[in-house]
Amino acid sequence: MSRIQDLVDPTIMGDETTMHALLTELRDNEPVSYLEHPDYRPFWVLTRHEDIKYVSQKNDLFINNPRTVIVPIAFEDMLFEQFGTRNGLETLIHMDNPKHRKMREVTREWFKPGPINKLTPMVEEIAREFVDKMEAMGGECDFVKDIALLYPLRVIMKILGVVPEEEPMMLKLTQELFGSQDPDQSRGDTGEAGMGVILDFFAYFREVVEDRRRNPTDDLATVLANAKVDGEYLEELDLMSYFIITATAGHDTTSATTGGGMKALLDFPDQMRKLTGNPDLATSAAREMIRWVSPVRHMMRTATEDAEFHGKTIKAGESLVMWYPSANRDERAIDNPNVFDIERDNRNQLAFGYGGHMCLGQHLAVLEVAIFYKELMSRLASIELAGEPKWVEAVFVGGLKSLPVRYTFR
Numbered sequence: 001m002s003r004i005q006d007l008v009d010p011t012i013m014g015d016e017t018t019m020h021a022l023l024t025e026l027r028d029n030e031p032v033s034y035l036e037h038p039d040y041r042p043f044w045v046l047t048r049h050e051d052i053k054y055v056s057q058k059n060d061l062f063i064n065n066p067r068t069v070i071v072p073i074a075f076e077d078m079l080f081e082q083f084g085t086r087n088g089l090e091t092l093i094h095m096d097n098p099k100h101r102k103m104r105e106v107t108r109e110w111f112k113p114g115p116i117n118k119l120t121p122m123v124e125e126i127a128r129e130f131v132d133k134m135e136a137m138g139g140e141c142d143f144v145k146d147i148a149l150l151y152p153l154r155v156i157m158k159i160l161g162v163v164p165e166e167e168p169m170m171l172k173l174t175q176e177l178f179g180s181q182d183p184d185q186s187r188g189d190t191g192e193a194g195m196g197v198i199l200d201f202f203a204y205f206r207e208v209v210e211d212r213r214r215n216p217t218d219d220l221a222t223v224l225a226n227a228k229v230d231g232e233y234l235e236e237l238d239l240m241s242y243f244i245i246t247a248t249a250g251h252d253t254t255s256a257t258t259g260g261g262m263k264a265l266l267d268f269p270d271q272m273r274k275l276t277g278n279p280d281l282a283t284s285a286a287r288e289m290i291r292w293v294s295p296v297r298h299m300m301r302t303a304t305e306d307a308e309f310h311g312k313t314i315k316a317g318e319s320l321v322m323w324y325p326s327a328n329r330d331e332r333a334i335d336n337p338n339v340f341d342i343e344r345d346n347r348n349q350l351a352f353g354y355g356g357h358m359c360l361g362q363h364l365a366v367l368e369v370a371i372f373y374k375e376l377m378s379r380l381a382s383i384e385l386a387g388e389p390k391w392v393e394a395v396f397v398g399g400l401k402s403l404p405v406r407y408t409f410r
């Protein structure tokens with residue numbers, strides 16, 4: 001019997017092992033299936049690499065509005081009432097062309113490899129700070145809570161003009177927004193609670209915008225605050241949404257990769273040895289960590305025309321969900337996908353999506369993870385697991401909640 005409804009169970013989808021068992025079963029036996037559940041509007045489920053890549057690049061046939069991620073009907077309805085869209089926010093992820101193209105243009109230059117590489121000294125300094133912290137902790141820490149959660153947060157907050165004293169508040173808001181199904185991280189599962197989180201973000205970033213209009217710098221906050229489309233500053237909802245998507249998409253994902261990357265190295269000691277012996281492999285290792293972890297579990301699209309997949313028809317107006325971790329373990333597209341190999345050619349992986357919405361922050365993500373592991377691996381002598389890893393309960397952005405480790409430095 002199909003367990004397709006488990007796809008909306010955050011306990012099953014949060015844990016790497018149960019998630020991959022379910023996705024493998026679906027990928028092999030019913031690569032296109034229809035999920036119906038009393039709490040969710042129905043949607044189609046795609047689990048194969050080739051189908052996900054196809055949908056991702058056909059941005060006119062499969063659009064992002066009105067549904068982008070799996071949320072319960074009650075929450076979708078509340079957002080629709082409040083904002084006029086089922087997504088609540090009006091971020092790049094929620095837009096289609098022609099608006100999407102115009103809004104993406106606002107930060108396209110800033111996120112290109114050249115400008116992102118210029119951030120290297122700043123990111124190196126933050127990486128050093130966190131590796132120093134790990135060393136100072138004296139041989140034992142929770143690698144996720146003490147390091148992986150906080151390092152990428154510092155990087156993205158710096159870029160967005162948030163001072164370190166405000167980081168704990170931002171961390172909490174991000175977790176409340178993305179981990180909203182995890183009882184440890186949720187403000188509550190009501191629509192009102194979700195709205196409250198969004199409004200708190202607005203309140204904070206409004207102040208940053210005012211400041212950057214008065215005192216421009218070279219950070220992303222300045223680009224956003226001063227950006228003009230068709231001669232006008234961005235509208236309030238668009239501007240706030242831009243800040244929120246960067247703050248959240250730019251943090252949880254890289255944290256999950258930094259944490260999950262360490263677990264992968266512990267699970268594959270030969271790869272740990274290889275990286276410790278040659279920290280210059282860090283960029284290639286970062287790409288493999290991103291494939292392996294695939295922290296964004298899914299994105300949703302809605303068909304504008306009937307489309308056929310493996311003999312089944314997805315009708316115009318119906319929604320479908322693409323499961324990235326599944327695409328990245330699909331042996332039809334990726335050799336030995338269940339082997340963590342830091343020297344693998346990762347050009348074919350889909351953790352960043354594909355097509356017109358492909359992750360805007362991908363170069364920053366790779367840079368951040370690589371710089372951290374290069375610093376850590378050139379100083380670490382040994383590391384081992386010191387307790388049970390724990391997973392966040394989530395169906396959208398998943399990752400570790402806790403990874404206790406014991407280690408020595410050189």
Ligand code: HEM
Binds near residue numbers: 324354356
């Ligand atoms: C390992 C880290 C990351 C992963 C796996 C990841 C993954 C993704 C995925 C799957 C999408 C949707 C793509 C699609 O719909 O085709 C996306 C979009 C996006 N990501 Fe990332 N992301 C990461 C890091 C970042 C960072 C560091 C930032 C920003 C600083 C960022 C900003 C964005 C933005 C703004 C979008 C929306 C793009 C659009 O719709 O045009 N991401 N990301």
